[in-house]
Every structure is written in C-alpha cells, then in structure tokens.
Amino acid sequence: MLIELKDVNKTYNNGQPLHVLKGIDLSIDKGEFVSIMGASGSGKSTLLNILGILDNYDTGEYWLNGRLIKDLSERQAADYRNRMIGFIFQSFNLIGFKTAVENVELPLFYQGVSRHKRHALAMEYLERLGLKEWAGHYPNEMSEGQKQRVAIARALITHPQIILADEPTGALDSKTSVEVMELLGQLNREEEVTLIVVTHESGVANCTNKIIHIKDGVIGEIEMNSGHDASAFGTATIMK
Amino acid sequence: MRDVFIEIWESVRRNKLRTCLTGFAVAWGIFMLIALLGAGNGIMNIFDSNSEGITVNSMRVYGNSTSKPYGGFKQGRLIELDEHDLKLTASPVFEDHIDEISASLSQGGFMMTYGKRYFSVSLNGVYPDIARLYGIEMLSGRFINHNDIEDKRKVLVITHLQARNFLGGKEDYDSLLGQRVKIGNLSFKIIGVRKSAENTDDSEIYTPYTTLRGIFSKSNKIDMLSFTFHGLDTEEENEAFEKDYKRVLNTYHGAAPDDERAIWISNSFTMNMQMNQGRNVLDVFLWVIGLFTLLSGIVGVSNIMLITVKERTHEFGIRKAIGASPWSIMKLIIAESVSITAFFGYIGMVLGMIACRVLDATVGSNPIEVLGESITIMQNPSVGLGVAAEATLLLIITGTLAGLIPARKASRVKPIEALRAE
Numbered sequence: 185m186l187i188e189l190k191d192v193n194k195t196y197n198n199g200q201p202l203h204v205l206k207g208i209d210l211s212i213d214k215g216e217f218v219s220i221m222g223a224s225g226s227g228k229s230t231l232l233n234i235l236g237i238l239d240n241y242d243t244g245e246y247w248l249n250g251r252l253i254k255d256l257s258e259r260q261a262a263d264y265r266n267r268m269i270g271f272i273f274q275s276f277n278l279i280g281f282k283t284a285v286e287n288v289e290l291p292l293f294y295q296g297v298s299r300h301k302r303h304a305l306a307m308e309y310l311e312r313l314g315l316k317e318w319a320g321h322y323p324n325e326m327s328e329g330q331k332q333r334v335a336i337a338r339a340l341i342t343h344p345q346i347i348l349a350d351e352p353t354g355a356l357d358s359k360t361s362v363e364v365m366e367l368l369g370q371l372n373r374e375e376e377v378t379l380i381v382v383t384h385e386s387g388v389a390n391c392t393n394k395i396i397h398i399k400d401g402v403i404g405e406i407e408m409n410s411g412h413d414a415s416a417f418g419t420a421t422i423m424k
Numbered sequence: 425m426r427d428v429f430i431e432i433w434e435s436v437r438r439n440k441l442r443t444c445l446t447g448f449a450v451a452w453g454i455f456m457l458i459a460l461l462g463a464g465n466g467i468m469n470i471f472d473s474n475s476e477g478i479t480v481n482s483m484r485v486y487g488n489s490t491s492k493p494y495g496g497f498k499q500g501r502l503i504e505l506d507e508h509d510l511k512l513t514a515s516p517v518f519e520d521h522i523d524e525i526s527a528s529l530s531q532g533g534f535m536m537t538y539g540k541r542y543f544s545v546s547l548n549g550v551y552p553d554i555a556r557l558y559g560i561e562m563l564s565g566r567f568i569n570h571n572d573i574e575d576k577r578k579v580l581v582i583t584h585l586q587a588r589n590f591l592g593g594k595e596d597y598d599s600l601l602g603q604r605v606k607i608g609n610l611s612f613k614i615i616g617v618r619k620s621a622e623n624t625d626d627s628e629i630y631t632p633y634t635t636l637r638g639i640f641s642k643s644n645k646i647d648m649l650s651f652t653f654h655g656l657d658t659e660e661e662n663e664a665f666e667k668d669y670k671r672v673l674n675t676y677h678g679a680a681p682d683d684e685r686a687i688w689i690s691n692s693f694t695m696n697m698q699m700n701q702g703r704n705v706l707d708v709f710l711w712v713i714g715l716f717t718l719l720s721g722i723v724g725v726s727n728i729m730l731i732t733v734k735e736r737t738h739e740f741g742i743r744k745a746i747g748a749s750p751w752s753i754m755k756l757i758i759a760e761s762v763s764i765t766a767f768f769g770y771i772g773m774v775l776g777m778i779a780c781r782v783l784d785a786t787v788g789s790n791p792i793e794v795l796g797e798s799i800t801i802m803q804n805p806s807v808g809l810g811v812a813a814e815a816t817l818l819l820i821i822t823g824t825l826a827g828l829i830p831a832r833k834a835s836r837v838k839p840i841e842a843l844r845a846e
Contacts, residue, residue: 233840236745238745238839238840238843239840258749258750259749259750259751262744262747262748262749262750263747263749265744265745265746265747266746266747266748267747271745271746273843277738277741277742277745277843278742279739279742279743280739281434281438282434290743290746291746291747293427294743294746294747294748294749294752295747299426299427338746342747
C-alpha cells in the first residue's frame with residue numbers, strides 16, 4: 185500500500201477541545217484516483233493536511249510509501265513534502281510576482297536543481313499542459329483554468345508519490361472544472377499518478393474511481409466508482 | 425546564490441519607496457560613524473604631528489623649583505642642573521635602563537651676521553642625539569656629530585627660514601653649506617639646514633654642546649639633560665624609575681629626596697602612552713555615538729522586515745508546502761536584510777568618506793585664528809582601510825541581527841495557517 189492510516193486521531197485545542205478525526209483507518213494503493221468527500225466540518229481538510237504532512241496527528245500511524253510519518257522535524261517534513269507530495273489548491277496558490285515557469289520551477293529550486301535544468305524541465309511540463317506560450321506570464325495575466333494548470337504542472341514536476349488536490353475546482357466555472365478533472369483523470373491513467381481529491385462537490389467526486397465518504401471524523405462508505413456513475417450524481421457534468 | 429539575489433531583488437522592487445526610506449536611516453548611521461571617526465582622526469593627527477619624529481623612548485630633565493623646605497632652605501628655591509647631574513645620570517645605579525645621555529645648553533643675546541644681514545639669535549649647544557629626540561629633519565647638509573663635540577668645532581645648524589632669509593628668499597640651501605657667519609666676533613661654519621617645525625616659532629640654532637660650553641659659558645650649568653632608555657614598559661615602571669632618579673638628583677641639589685617638583689621630567693614614553701589613552705577614549709566615544717545612530721537605522725530595517733514577513737506570510741506558506749525548509753526561508757529574509765543594510769550602508773560609507781575629504785579641504789587646510797595664534801584643528805581627517813573593513817563587517821553583522829527576528833518569525837510560519845492567511 186502506498187498510503188496506510190491506522191486509527192489516526194486528531195484533536196484541535198482552541199479553547200474547547202474539538203475531536204476532528206476519530207480513528208481514521210484508510211489504505212490507498214499506488215495509481216489510485218480517489219476522492220474524499222464530506223460536508224464542511226467533516227474533517228476532510230484535516231485529513232488532507234495530515235496526508236500532505238502539513239499538519240500533525242495525535243495518535244495512530246500514517247505510513248507513506250513504507251515510511252512512518254510521525255514526529256518529523258520541520259526540515260524533514262519539508263523535504264518529504266518536496267519529494268513525495270504534490271499539492272493542488274482551490275485558490276491555486278501561485279506566487280504572484282513570479283512568472284508561470286518560475287512558479288513551476290520552485291519545487292526543483294528547493295531540491296537544489298540547477299537553474300538551467302529546472303527551467304528546461306518546467307518548460308517541458310508547461311508544454312505538456314498546453315501553456316508553453318504563457319510561460320513568461322504572471323498569474324494575474326492568466327485565466328483561472330490556466331492558473332490551475334500551472335499549479336498542476338508545479339505539482340507534477342517533482343514526480344511525487346501522491347498528488348493531493350484540495351477542492352481543485354472550487355474556484356473554477358463548470359466548464360473549466362470538467363477540463364481540469366479530465367486532465368487529472370488523464371494524468372492518472374497515462375502517467376499512473378496517485379491522486380487524492382478532497383471535495384464537497386458530488387460531481388467532482390464522480391470523476392474519480394473511488395469515493396471515500398467522511399462524516400463527523402470517521403470514514404463512512406467507500407464507493408467503487410470505476411464506471412463514474414455513482415448514485416445521486418448527474419453523470420457527464422459537474423453541478424456547481 | 426544568484427537565485428537568492430533574484431528573490432531579494434523581486435522583493436525590494438515591489439517596495440521601492442519603503443526600502444529606500446529604511447535604507448536612508450542605515451546610510452545616515454554609517455555616514456555619521458565614518459564622518460565622526462574621520463574628524464576624530466583629524467584631531468588626533470594634529471597631536472601626532474606635533475610629536476612627530478620622536479620615536480625613541482627618552483626623558484628630558486629640567487631643573488625646577490623645590491616644593492618643600494629641606495636642609496635649611498625654603499621652598500621655592502630654584503634648582504639648576506649642572507654637569508655633575510650628567511655624571512649622576514651615568515652612574516651604575518641607572519645603567520640598566522639608560523642608554524645615551526646628552527645635555528643641552530642655550531644662551532641668547534648673540535648677533536648673527538651673514539654678509540649684510542644680521543639677526544639676534546640664541547644658540548643651543550647640543551649633543552648629536554638631540555636630532556633623534558626632537559625629530560629634527562635635515563633639508564641640507566648634516567647635523568652636529570661626535571667629532572664636532574670632541575673638537576669643539578664652531579659649526580652651526582640653522583633653520584630653513586633663516587637660510588631662506590640669508591639667500592634672499594631663494595631655497596638653494598646647499599649653497600649655504602660651508603659658508604661662514606659671524607656670531608659676535610667669532611666665525612662659525614654652517615654645516616646644515618634643518619626644517620623648522622610647523623605652526624611654531626621654532627628658530628633654535630644648534631651648535632655643539634662643547635663649543636658653546638667652552639667659548640661662552642661661564643659656569644658648569646646646563647639647561648636640559650636628556651637620555652634615552654629601555655626596559656621601562658609600563659606606566660608604573662616609569663613612575664618608579666622617575667622617583668628613584670629624582671631622589672638621586674634631589675639629594676645632590678640639597679632638595680628633599682621625595683620632592684616631586686624640584687626636578688621636572690618630560691617622558692616621551694608616558695606622554696605617548698597618555699596620548700594613546702586619550703585617543704582610545706575619543707575613539708570609543710565616537711564609535712558609541714556612531715553606533716547608536718546606526719542602531720536606529722538597524723531597528724528601522726528590522727521593523728520593515730517584520731512588515732515584509734507579515735505581508736508575505738501566505739507566500740511563505742506556499743513555499744513551505746512545496747518543500748521550502750525553515751532555514752531556506754530564514755536565509756531569504758536574512759539575506760534581504762543584509763543586502764539592504766550593506767547596500768545603503770556602503771552609500772553612507774562613501775558619503776562619509778567624501779565628507780572627510782570636504783572637512784580636509786575646509787577645516788583641515790584653513791588654520792583658524794585663536795588669540796592671535798594660527799591653529800589648525802584638523803589634519804587629514806579620514807578613516808583608514810581598517811575602519812572601512814570594520815564598518816563592512818559591522819554592516820553584515822547588524823544586517824543579520826536586524827533580519828534575525830523577522831526571519832525566525834517567517835520560518836516558524838505553519839504552512840496550513842499561512843495558506844489560510846489570504
């Protein structure tokens with residue numbers, strides 16, 4: 185298993201203790217295209233943060249590619265994030281004063297890759313995502329869909345074990361949403377990238393091959409969805 | 425490294441005005457530091473030039489007046505040195521420290537005649553080593569030597585001002601060498617022309633001690649006794665030596681052995697030491713003023729960096745999420761802080777050095793009149809390469825310090841919180 189969570193618990197202590205994750209057990213295999221679905225407050229974002237080594241958990245075990253991710257130093261966590269995890273965010277999180285290609289290069293910069301090499305590689309990824317002409321543009325000169333594709337290129341460039349997408353279509357209109365989800369699906373099929381999408385949109389979840397429902401901090405139903413015809417969803421469209 | 429500079433440039437470029445205003449405070453601080461130290465050096469250089477050439481450790485001994493009654497004499501009796509004091513000085517008691525002893529004798533009221541020109545002068549009978557003690561600089565010819573002393577030759581060393589007068593304003597001093605001048609009725613030969621000290625009415629004419637003593641002096645009195653010494657390396661050692669020495673001379677002259685004032689000693693070593701102490705105090709004082717001025721600039725940089733960090737929290741969150749280590753974030757902020765400090769600091773430093781040049785051209789080269797005397801208050805006010813290097817180091821250190829707190833703040837940003845901060 186690529187990802188294995190065993191009885192993971194997480195409590196926030198902001199004044200009143202809030203038990204957000206109540207014993208999560210979860211396994212995700214290499215090459216899977218999974219969505220984690222739940223309403224706001226269900227703990228799905230917390231789960232994603234833990235999976236992305238952005239946040240700690242209190243008890244339990246999280247194994248990523250055979251490594252126990254627990255009590256890491258900041259530096260170690262940064263290194264694991266850099267090498268094993270790619271992030272796609274709802275608000276893209278591109279750096280505004282850097283051009284598209286510079287944004288894509290950034291993870292390689294933190295790996296110490298030479299400027300020439302990382303530039304070449306970043307151009308290659310932008311080209312694959314159809315953004316070659318936009319390489320020198322700043323994020324505010326691009327459309328939302330283009331921005332998200334730059335962010336996807338940035339997530340892909342380090343060949344991570346998993347790509348975590350937090351509401352990747354949340355800021356996009358439905359047409360662009362479909363395009364982005366198709367792109368993710370294509371990456372999953374053609375490049376065997378393991379993708380975990382967190383969403384509260386059923387249509388987005390329906391684009392994935394497995395839907396994990398989370399509710400009140402526990403895993404509910406796990407739906408196999410290889411036919412992309414999950415119940416109660418409109419197929420072939422994404423409801424906004 | 426280049427990547428770091430590109431990042432810094434991007435950050436600075438977005439906040440040009442803010443950066444410049446902050447930088448101004450730093451530039452001002454370093455400017456003050458350099459200008460103050462330069463001016464301080466200018467003042468110290470004046471002191472140095474007055475004691476220029478005195479490189480050996482020497483003491484000059486003069487007779488003074490007693491400060492207490494002793495042996496039936498009242499206090500306030502004048503003590504005059506004589507040749508017996510030379511013998512006492514050369515006694516085995518002091519031979520561990522004293523190297524070379526000499527004496528000088530001056531006598532005024534002579535008329536010096538050269539052709540049709542004449543002046544009233546006083547003659548100074550000296551030993552050769554006076555040249556070294558006083559830092560006498562010869563422009564032409566030579567100074568008195570030992571043969572002159574032994575043979576009691578009638579030779580003179582005159583000042584370049586007197587020589588110029590003899591030559592009718594010309595500076596062809598060599599032509600005067602070997603020329604005869606008359607002192608009273610006696611003919612003396614000019615053997616050298618020396619430079620007269622700047623800013624003083626230094627017009628001593630030197631002749632061998634033995635000549636003056638043999639021809640004109642009626643007693644065995646001497647004006648001044650001097651000697652070079654070694655092996656007295658601290659102020660305490662010098663004081664102890666002076667006390668012992670005074671006791672011996674006091675006893676001979678019938679003054680109280682512990683009378684501090686019967687004999688007056690001018691010690692070049694302790695004088696230098698005190699001047700160096702004075703210089704150090706002045707230096708420390710100027711550094712402190714300069715550093716405090718700089719401090720306000722540094723606080724400004726630190727403040728601006730804190731604002732920058734706050735503004736960039738979201739960006740740092742993104743960087744951390746995609747793999748930036750805390751250290752790499754810290755490095756970015758510290759490098760930016762050091763760059764701002766160093767860049768504007770250097771501007772301040774250059775301006776400070778220009779200010780020193782301006783000081784040199786104005787105050788430094790225009791003596792001012794004080795009570796009828798012309799006084800130069802500064803000479804070559806400037807700071808050396810050493811200070812420039814120290815200032816550079818200071819800029820790097822202070823830049824780092826200014827960046828440290830903001831950098832720690834930036835590096836402690838939690839990526840999830842930072843990503844939320846939009």
